[in-house]
Amino acid sequence: MDDVELARARITETLHRMLAGELSFIEGSRIVNGWSHNVGFDRLSEPFVTFVAIDSETDDVPTGRAREQWSEKAVSRKNDDWDRSEAWARECGEQACRDALALLGQPDS
Incomplete structure (x- = not known):
């Protein structure tokens, strides 16, 4: 599998997981942004600019391992803001996920 195929596969998997509720839209947007340059899409064109915007607007929200490093007290103070x-990211990102899957020639299921 070459770099483009690998990137397409990772983006496709991420988009499906986001739509299925298995991955947060914030974390998923960051993953999509990380791979999108490998497939030759302009990150500043729709639908990919939506993922850039989500990442930019939520850059203060820790996800994954970074969030695991926070104390329970700190997480409880910030949880409502993060939710x-x-x-907001889901509201902005759902259609962008579907549009990106269509652009990748993948079914939206």
Whole structure:
């Protein structure tokens, strides 16, 4: 599998996981951004610019391992803000996921 095929596969998997509720839209947007340059898409064109915007607007929201490093007390203080950020990211990102899958020639299921 070459770099382009690998990037397409990772992006496709990420988009499906986001739509299925298996991956947060904030974390998924960061993953998509990380791979999108490998497939030759302009990150500043739709639908990929939506993932750039989500990442930019939520860059203060830790995800994955970074979030695991926070104390329980700190997480409890910020959780409501993070939940609002994730809800906003989902609202902005759902259609972008579908559009990106269509651009990649993948079914939206």
